[in-house]
Amino acid sequence: EAGVVQSPRYKIIEKKQPVAFWCNPISGHNTLYWYLQNLGQGPELLIRYENEEAVDDSQLPKDRFSAERLKGVDSTLKIQPAELGDSAVYLCASSLGPLGGAVQFFGPGTRLTVL
Amino acid sequence: GESVGLHLPTLSVQEGDNSIINCAYSNSASDYFIWYKQESGKGPQFIIDIRSNMDKRQGQRVTVLLNKTVKHLSLQIAATQPGDSAVYFCAETSPGNTPLVFGKGTRLSVIA
Numbered sequence: 025e026a027g028v029v030q031s032p033r034y035k036i037i038e039k040k041q042p043v044a045f046w047c048n049p050i051s052g053h054n055t056l057y058w059y060l061q062n063l064g065q066g067p068e069l070l071i072r073y074e075n076e077e078a079v080d081d082s083q084l085p086k087d088r089f090s091a092e093r094l095k096g097v098d099s100t101l102k103i104q105p106a107e108l109g110d111s112a113v114y115l116c117a118s119s120l121g122p123l124g125g126a127v128q129f130f131g132p133g134t135r136l137t138v139l
Numbered sequence: 140g141e142s143v144g145l146h147l148p149t150l151s152v153q154e155g156d157n158s159i160i161n162c163a164y165s166n167s168a169s170d171y172f173i174w175y176k177q178e179s180g181k182g183p184q185f186i187i188d189i190r191s192n193m194d195k196r197q198g199q200r201v202t203v204l205l206n207k208t209v210k211h212l213s214l215q216i217a218a219t220q221p222g223d224s225a226v227y228f229c230a231e232t233s234p235g236n237t238p239l240v241f242g243k244g245t246r247l248s249v250i251a
Contacts, residue, residue, distance in 0.1 A: 028182070064147050066228045066241025067183065080238065115182050127173065128239060130182030 026050070028131035030116050036137045042104035045134045049097065049118030056093055057128060058101050059115040067115050067130075073099065074122060103136075111138045147226065149246045158216040160245045162229035167210060169231040174203060174214045177244070178225045186214070186227075216247075224249045 029048040059067035072080040075096035093099040113133040119126035152158045170191040175183035189196045189203045202215040226244040
């Protein structure tokens with residue numbers, strides 16, 4: 025069974041440019057998460073989807089970050105415009121159900137470098 | 140910044156020895172805990188989980204111990220192998236749809 029798929033794996037852009045990340049969760053997983061991971065730290069939740077609905081986006085910097093999950097499957101995370109401090113690994117994860125015991129499976133992440 | 144991130148707690152063990160990785164959590168309401176392993180360039184990989192109604196759970200070569208009194212979680216790896224070298228994170232969540240909160244990672248280095 026395929027795991028969580030993310031693309032691209034690496035992205036280098038100049039500041040003020042837009043960037044988008046794509047995630048395909050494990051088949052049948054209704055819950056999808058986007059995390060940000062800085063070097064040497066644990067992942068931090070940005071947004072959580074239950075099917076198409078964003079049910080927790082309190083940590084998403086909405087002035088420059090946006091996300092969507094059309095049709096409740098694939099998801100995209102966008103940053104516009106990117107800032108130097110956005111350099112990090114962006115992880116996507118999925119689980120069968122909502123939090124409270126549903127194990128989250130992570131993709132390999134997209135490493136973003138903003139110059 | 141990056142210099143802070145590089146200062147991960149590190150545990151170095153000889154191949155074949157047992158490893159114990161510790162984690163202190165702060166939320167006394169947390170009732171579900173997970174250990175993840177993250178190798179370089181990869182996403183976190185689920186290892187083992189435990190609910191607060193248990194104090195020990197065993198998997199293949201791994202054991203998780205939970206001490207709710209002192210809010211402490213540990214991961215024991217038996218007969219540590221070079222492939223166990225990675226950063227290990229504990230994560231916790233509390234009842235309801237609360238986010239999974241990751242602790243500070245520990246880097247495990249296995250010396251062959």
